[in-house]
Amino acid sequence: MEALGDLINGFATALTPVNLLYAFLGVLLGTAIGVLPGIGPAMAVALLLPLTFGLDATAAFIMFAGIFYGGAYGGSTTSILLNTPGESSSVVTAIEGNKMAKRGRGAQALATAAIGSFIAGIIGTLLLVFLAPTVVDIALQLGAADYFALMVLAFVAVTSVLGASRIRGFISLVLGLTIGLVGIDLSTGQQRLTFGVPQLADGISVIVVAMGLFAVGEALWIAAHLRRRPAEIIPVGPARMNKQDWSRSWKPWLRGTGIGFPFGVIPAGGAEIPTFLSYVTEKKLTKYPGEFGHGAIEGVAGPEATNNASTAGGLVPLLTLGLPTTATAAVMLAAFQQYGIVPGPLLFENEPELVWGLIASLFIGNVILLVLNLPLAPVWAKLLRIPRPLLYAGILFFASLGAFAVGGSPVDLLVLLIVGLLGMMMRRYGLPIVPAIIGVILGPRAEVEMRRALQISGGDISGLVNTPLSIAIYTIIALVLLWPLVNRFVIRRFRTPAREVPVGHTHALVELAEEIAEEPVEPEPSRAASTTDRPDSTERLP
């Protein structure tokens, strides 16, 4: 197993005392920032990015691995203790998690979330180790047309799966692509959308855009609608579980990992759908159906493991193809670019020390996360009490600091504000943020690959579809785009209109999950009959 040898070398890189310290710092800061209300993992990574500027690439990415997992875990703490999660991936966790906390079982909810995240993270990263070299081998064969097709797939998937409406998803994507256009066209040296401002000639830094859309946009949006009475926070002790909690949690952890990882690998737009699937699965399989809706531990264990496994899965396309599938992955990609590193198959050949050091750090970060978070849960809970004016003032302060550190000019701060106002408008009118950020980061690369493919074919449009893979990908894209029509005219005829599952509509998914949670599941009188009948709780038979 070649991958194992590489991984051991990676551990040799990551386990030096200095790098261990960076991993520890990353987990600590990532969790602390991720716990803060209103800060999701993507924003946590963006805000902490400037701290790594003084480090060499390997140390910086080891620290990032810690921030990455720490930020994700911090978000679930918030959703369990506060109930109204700011980010979509931990929305489902809040349903049962917050009910558990209200019943005085917050410590158990946090424990099953932490241990589930740990197990899913370890298994997910192991799968990454064994999958990545295979994907790299395939990726090395890919040409410009294939890459362009993959990026178009990422665009279509992220706009079609996320958010309430496709039009709004595509608007967000095109806004991002337009921001990506600003600057000098690399192959001809022509300025585009720079309006004669010299600071714009190098383009707008993805990091500034990420901080603008996430940090400044969020702060402005919340400033406009600040809740004057802070949300209720439930006090909690150190995270721990008893024997029954363990026996009820381990299967959901494993099932969640199995559901989450594949969804992370394919560009399907984040963790909403898999966490929802995990929740429904656990509700169906539980021995304690009466507890669902009142704080069932399975409803926390499953979705949390799913969330972390899909995070790990998302690293496969990010590292092997340079394709981010979530906002956090997009910010990570921006961080790579800051160091002049282009993720992709060649990265594994050219910078094995960095890649495998990063992967090894993911394992280490996971262990640190577990060791840190079980005893520190009460401390994290205290962070939730931070006065909101200071919290959002701090977010704006550090976003400005970071943007200035990236660009070194007040123009970058103006761009940050303008992008922030754009982010506020997007939040106001339901335009999803993630497609915009994916558009900014992948747009320029998609243009390069497209022009390269057409150059090879001499301008013939068939140059974009001349490989089996690109044809297959465009077929998938066509299916994704046409799915609503298929759904409307074909599938609905065969389905009872008892309950529509509005795919991709996060809040509708949550409402649906809550509805499922509250639905009483009576012990069925004839179990034998119901097994042949599929005891399906999502689709009621008429």
Next chain:
Amino acid sequence: MTSETAPKGQGRSELGVALFLLALGVLVLVDAAGIPETAGQTGPVGPKAVPFVLGAALVVLSILLAIDVLRGGRGEQEMGEDVDLSHGTDWRTVLILVGAFLANVVLIERVGWAISGAILFFGTAFALGSRHFIRDALIAIALSVGSWYLFALGLGIELPVGVLKGIL
């Protein structure tokens, strides 16, 4: 998809988003038209093609959005831990906040980050309703001076020192 908490009149203001997209699309198209086709171009696709496609896409999407809004479609406002959608937009807070932000933009190179950053923090905390003036001022100064030293000593990045040259 409109929740009951959505303020009335959102339909009309959402048409403003369509108008914004239309204006942006036209801007992108005009800018693209002004790009000269150069001889140094490699390959059949020049620097104009993608801007034209995106500009056109913005125009088309603005029309589709307007149609959607007129038919009753509404964007769903984002919710969150600290968001209370039962009130309308608090423009006063947003304006003071943007003012504090712009003060930092204008001042950062003139008086230095240690002062402009403190103004940014204090101003935004004030805008958001904090009235603990002394505590906020102390935190603001500690953060801006602390981050200046962290960047200068720890990360090797020189933030503007401004009028405090020789003191910091």
